Amino acid sequence: xxxxSTKLWNGEATWFCCGSAWGPCxxxxxxxxxxxxxxxxxxxxxxxxxxxxxxxxxxLCGEDIPRRGCGSVMKVRHDCSGxxxxxxxxxxxxxxxxxxxxxxxxxxxxxxxxVIDLTPAAFSAIGSLSSGTLPVSIFE
Amino acid sequence: xxxxxxGTPLDRRRFLTTAALHGATVVxxxxxxxxxxxxxxxxxxxxxxxxxxxxAFAEGRITAINDDVLAVAGSxxxxxxxxxxxxxxxxxxxxxxxxxxxxxxxxxARGVPLPDGTLAADxxxxxxxxxxxxxxxxxxxxxxxxxxxxxxxxxxxxETTSAAYGTASPTADLSRLTIxxxxxxxxxxRPSDGSVDLVRVTVAPGAGxxx
Numbered sequence: 001x002x003x004x005s006t007k008l009w010n011g012e013a014t015w016f017c018c019g020s021a022w023g024p025c026x027x028x029x030x031x032x033x034x035x036x037x038x039x040x041x042x043x044x045x046x047x048x049x050x051x052x053x054x055x056x057x058x059x060l061c062g063e064d065i066p067r068r069g070c071g072s073v074m075k076v077r078h079d080c081s082g083x084x085x086x087x088x089x090x091x092x093x094x095x096x097x098x099x100x101x102x103x104x105x106x107x108x109x110x111x112x113x114x115v116i117d118l119t120p121a122a123f124s125a126i127g128s129l130s131s132g133t134l135p136v137s138i139f140e
Numbered sequence: 141x142x143x144x145x146x147g148t149p150l151d152r153r154r155f156l157t158t159a160a161l162h163g164a165t166v167v168x169x170x171x172x173x174x175x176x177x178x179x180x181x182x183x184x185x186x187x188x189x190x191x192x193x194x195x196a197f198a199e200g201r202i203t204a205i206n207d208d209v210l211a212v213a214g215s216x217x218x219x220x221x222x223x224x225x226x227x228x229x230x231x232x233x234x235x236x237x238x239x240x241x242x243x244x245x246x247x248x249a250r251g252v253p254l255p256d257g258t259l260a261a262d263x264x265x266x267x268x269x270x271x272x273x274x275x276x277x278x279x280x281x282x283x284x285x286x287x288x289x290x291x292x293x294x295x296x297x298x299e300t301t302s303a304a305y306g307t308a309s310p311t312a313d314l315s316r317l318t319i320x321x322x323x324x325x326x327x328x329x330r331p332s333d334g335s336v337d338l339v340r341v342t343v344a345p346g347a348g349x350x351x
Contacts, residue, residue: 024329024336038199099344101344120197120199121248124195124263129231129265129270132324
């Protein structure tokens with residue numbers, strides 16, 4: 001599947017580690033899809049499966065996020081700079097329900113609710129890891 | 141694979157390459173946003189410079205430091221060499237310099253591949269972690285955190301650790317953190333004992349009113 005331009009969703013992007021890793025992430029494993037690596041351009045999606053949805057529950061924050069399973073390709077664009085990266089869904093997350101109404105802003109643009117979790121490689125391609133979150137738009 | 145908006149006059153690739161090959165010393169290069177966490181959170185975030193058509197990435201543990209080159213053992217048995225220049229922004233619990241990087245540290249590095257096989261680092265994040273955790277205990281100098289099935293000690297750092305309660309700006313007031321809260325923990329791992337120096341603990345808006 002190509003990295004497309006059809007708008008899918010928008011919200012906050014966070015980052016996480018997966019696969020073999022150092023530090024507290026050493027036990028992270030390959031994620032829900034079994035293929036996740038911190039060094040790859042990958043993402044976790046809150047509705048990667050029914051089981052995933054039951055954990056993340058974005059609907060509790062008013063987000064009726066569509067299902068996109070392992071292997072789905074998305075383009076994630078930083079809403080302020082326009083920088084973008086293509087990622088493959090490789091895990092389940094973020095746990096949207098735990099941070100309902102949280103928003104991230106830049107240059108007057110704000111996005112609310114955590115809707116996608118990027119690997120360090122993917123997140124750092126469009127922003128700084130030390131920021132923790134970014135406002136993004138997602139395309140497929 | 142990545143596509144970046146064009147239009148910024150700074151040619152970051154040329155800048156990095158020049159710095160790497162000629163040892164230029166440039167202080168405070170934060171053009172790509174690798175500044176301290178609070179500043180990055182509060183300020184407009186400027187990500188990868190549009191002049192960099194495609195970035196490279198490396199991760200792993202530092203096995204040796206030879207002048208300005210970090211030897212890195214990747215998590216899958218791969219090896220890379222990361223070149224730190226005066227133009228590299230370095231994060232290790234705060235914005236710092238390459239002098240704070242030590243053998244045994246873990247890192248994520250972003251930069252530009254050079255012809256000699258090294259990665260000219262634009263940004264290096266040393267020991268950085270961003271964990272989805274639950275607060276299990278609160279002491280004067282540390283938090284006890286559950287990360288998956290593992291317990292992690294989070295060290296509170298005077299004048300550094302902040303809490304973010306939803307949409308409010310990060311604050312030094314940690315009094316609204318409570319046991320049982322879900323928290324996003326941004327910090328720096330300590331290879332010596334496995335604990336994490338806490339930079340920012342983020343909890344949901346309306347902390348204490350959990351769903």
